[in-house]
Amino acid sequence: MRVVILGGGYTAIWCYRALQRWTGSSVEVTVVAPTSQHVFHGFTGEVLDGGLAPALQNSDLERCMPRARRLLGTAVAVDPVRRTVQVEQAGATTELEYDELVVATGAQDRTAAVPGLAQHGWSLRHPGQVQLLLDHLSELETTPAEDDRDAARRGTVVVAGAGFAGTEVAAALARRYGGTRRIVLVASGTGVVPAWQQRSTLQRRLLQNLDEAGVELLTGRRVVSVDEDGVVLDDGARLEAATTVSALGNSVPGMPGLEAFQEPDGLLRVDDRLRVTEGVWSAGDAAAVRSRGRRAPKEALWAIRAGTTVGRNIARAARGAAPRRFGFRGLGTVAAFAPGRAVATIWGVALPQPVGWAVRAAVFLWFVPSRRGAVDILRWSLRRRETVLPAPVPVAVRAPRVLVGLDGGRAASSGRRPAVDDRPQPRTAESA
Numbered sequence: 001m002r003v004v005i006l007g008g009g010y011t012a013i014w015c016y017r018a019l020q021r022w023t024g025s026s027v028e029v030t031v032v033a034p035t036s037q038h039v040f041h042g043f044t045g046e047v048l049d050g051g052l053a054p055a056l057q058n059s060d061l062e063r064c065m066p067r068a069r070r071l072l073g074t075a076v077a078v079d080p081v082r083r084t085v086q087v088e089q090a091g092a093t094t095e096l097e098y099d100e101l102v103v104a105t106g107a108q109d110r111t112a113a114v115p116g117l118a119q120h121g122w123s124l125r126h127p128g129q130v131q132l133l134l135d136h137l138s139e140l141e142t143t144p145a146e147d148d149r150d151a152a153r154r155g156t157v158v159v160a161g162a163g164f165a166g167t168e169v170a171a172a173l174a175r176r177y178g179g180t181r182r183i184v185l186v187a188s189g190t191g192v193v194p195a196w197q198q199r200s201t202l203q204r205r206l207l208q209n210l211d212e213a214g215v216e217l218l219t220g221r222r223v224v225s226v227d228e229d230g231v232v233l234d235d236g237a238r239l240e241a242a243t244t245v246s247a248l249g250n251s252v253p254g255m256p257g258l259e260a261f262q263e264p265d266g267l268l269r270v271d272d273r274l275r276v277t278e279g280v281w282s283a284g285d286a287a288a289v290r291s292r293g294r295r296a297p298k299e300a301l302w303a304i305r306a307g308t309t310v311g312r313n314i315a316r317a318a319r320g321a322a323p324r325r326f327g328f329r330g331l332g333t334v335a336a337f338a339p340g341r342a343v344a345t346i347w348g349v350a351l352p353q354p355v356g357w358a359v360r361a362a363v364f365l366w367f368v369p370s371r372r373g374a375v376d377i378l379r380w381s382l383r384r385r386e387t388v389l390p391a392p393v394p395v396a397v398r399a400p401r402v403l404v405g406l407d408g409g410r411a412a413s414s415g416r417r418p419a420v421d422d423r424p425q426p427r428t429a430e431s432a
């Protein structure tokens, strides 16, 4: 049996593992992914605040899926009748045949929702993107600002979107820069983390953590456009900022050939066995998985469990057995802020923050795709923060430059930064 898995994320890895476990080497697995690494998104906050080296977020897919044939490329179309996938690799398109296909292509950042966000904002989803943001932030320190206004612009980071990721990211950056940067978190609602809007205790803890980290919270506002010098809000106000982080949630781009199976928001409709149609399965962020009649959240543990079910069901199909129903009911949700500080629930019950942090650490380490990766992370976490992160420095202002004009008059420098060729480009996994 030929199984083709599209994607190199959580769903793909745990589907592969289930296939290995329940079929051994009797199936031939091909994995198509545009990068050679898996990113553990849950550690984004730790990397941004300096608690972990950026490379520790990544695991080599070769190590995670040693027996799979791997194709570095992007699936661009599926023909579910002929059972083929078109794969684009370095400009050329090849066709792959499959008996069973797993669409585990995840989601993309919802940058298209705000003009300028794709070009000037910083996303944190794909391999290398967190490192690119950190490089950009340190580059802002190395060249002195033209004047106080430019220094303020360079020293300001806007985080657009206050869901779980945006809230953690804002707090992590604030901790990293310890008051030497202005970190502004823009939230469209009255609080942060919409999923916990009605939970007053959780809201209070979230706001307290943001406040203690030094985050400036702007509620009831939306970012409506982004440019290289800042953002415009829906009330017309402008925030000058050299850095805008995209945390507006995600969307799922459709897969050509599977449009007939998409829900209105692009997610693939799956049955309770996670099958899209004969020979096609899907799970994780790409699929509209339902549990107890409700859409499953786009979270890693759900992707892991659903990916496992898909692998197991394909193994069952290979020996003529009926596929099993996806039965996971969820475990909990967490937003982490610092060692010992995490706002967390398990089965809806709020945990004390140190307990939430410890449970999260244990669960995350358990699900790092490679054991060696988990050990490296543990080692790093035990180091003292000061030994791995230089002390934060404010953005310095260049000594006033005096320009002497032809008329002998003197003019101060314009305060604009030089014409930029360092303008942030859309940052993709490839550019990383």
Ligand SMILES: Cc1cc2nc3c(=O)[nH]c(=O)nc-3n(C[C@H](O)[C@H](O)[C@H](O)COP(=O)(O)OP(=O)(O)OC[C@H]3O[C@@H](n4cnc5c(N)ncnc54)[C@H](O)[C@@H]3O)c2cc1C
Pocket (backbone or CB within 6 Å): 006, 007, 008, 009, 010, 011, 012, 032, 033, 034, 035, 041, 042, 043, 044, 073, 074, 075, 076, 104, 105, 106, 107, 124, 125, 165, 283, 284, 285, 286, 298, 299, 300, 301, 303
């Ligand atoms: C910054 C951030 C922080 C997060 N923090 C948490 C957290 O703390 N806890 C939590 O539970 N969840 C968190 N999440 C969400 C979690 O990471 C996702 O729910 C999870 O990644 C979904 O797994 P997946 O396998 O469906 O997709 P992904 O892990 O995104 O994998 C998708 C894979 O498909 C590949 N791909 C995409 N298009 C194609 C194509 N056309 N052809 C081939 N391959 C393709 C991608 O390159 C990638 O390898 C976070 C997400 C982000 C972005």
